Amino acid sequence: MDDAANVIKMKDILVTGGAGFIGSHLVDQLLMKTGARVTVVDNFNDFYDPAIKRANIAAHLERDDFDLVEADITDSRSMNELFARASFDCVVHLAARAGVRPSLADPLAYEETNVRGTFTLLEAARRNNVPKFIFGSSSSVYGVNAKLPFSEDDAIANPISPYAVTKIAGEAACHVYSHVHGMRVVCLRLFTVYGSRQRPDLAIHKFARLISEGKPVPIFGDGSTRRDYTYIDDIVAGVLGAIQYDQSQFEIINLGESRTVELRRLVELLENALGKRAIIDHQPEQPGDVPVTYADISKARHLLGYNPQTNIEAGIAKLVAWFKKTAPRQ
Helix, strand or coil: CCCHHHHCCCCEEEEECCCCHHHHHHHHHHHHHCCCEEEEEECCCCCCCHHHHHHHHHHHCCCCCEEEEECCCCCHHHHHHHHHHCCCCEEEECCCCCCHHHHHHCHHHHHHHHHHHHHHHHHHHHHCCCCEEEEEEEHHHHCCCCCCCECCCCCCCCCCCHHHHHHHHHHHHHHHHHHHHCCEEEEEEECCEECCCCCCCCHHHHHHHHHHHCCEEEEECCCCCEECCEEHHHHHHHHHHHHHCCCCCEEEEEECCCCCEEHHHHHHHHHHHHCCCCEEEEECCCCCCCCECCECCHHHHHHHCCCCCCCHHHHHHHHHHHHHHHCCCC
């Protein structure tokens, strides 16, 4: 993939959820490599400690080419006002309520943020003639898919969590706005992203903390579930490729590493990197969890020049180095 500085010509980019895990890494790269002006929208909700998100973007707050807007993407008045006073070349929509299991507990909140929020942004973009929209979707849309690896052409009629349903709805909304209003749209199906700044509730960060503290690590099922773990730097490279992509009007593209790792192997890698054995707490399988995720990334390679560089062994080593540097001392 070509260096982003040489290929991204856009001057003004809006990143929703830009203070979060993936969003803040993207913002770093946009500011460092592209010369674009970046606006972040984030509502700093309390799904996890808002101070973590504020720290993610603290280094940029005094920059002239960075703006932070604290607002909710479901607030149509705030979004319309923001879009009316700016002139965005591209929206990268990463803001969402995330997570399969929490969506089972509060599906209406997920519908509100992920579906209404996406429609609100698409409508504001339409009203203000924003030419390009990137939507952060999820591998969860594939549900229990017997065909491996998962291809963008596979049917997605069998989601098994409210979260997955909201992402399918978001993709469908994006298709409508592309087809009816001529907006150029790329929907990116992200596969199990991990790395520095990972949310504290997500498995790898959570497991690292529990192992480090000598506390039990909950393992749901027998540990044989497999995920296509994708390092944050590779995901950001894919998003940058999607921003520059300008061939077709509408695309859905997988971003993964295209390798699966068993949960028990993941724990072993964390044990080795931390130098400490895990205390395993076996739990029943959880509703909404799929047995495997596995990305076919041939389309991303062809259209975006996507070429993931960090395998799970190297990625876990990097994450643990970050964890040891930032975790509170025991």
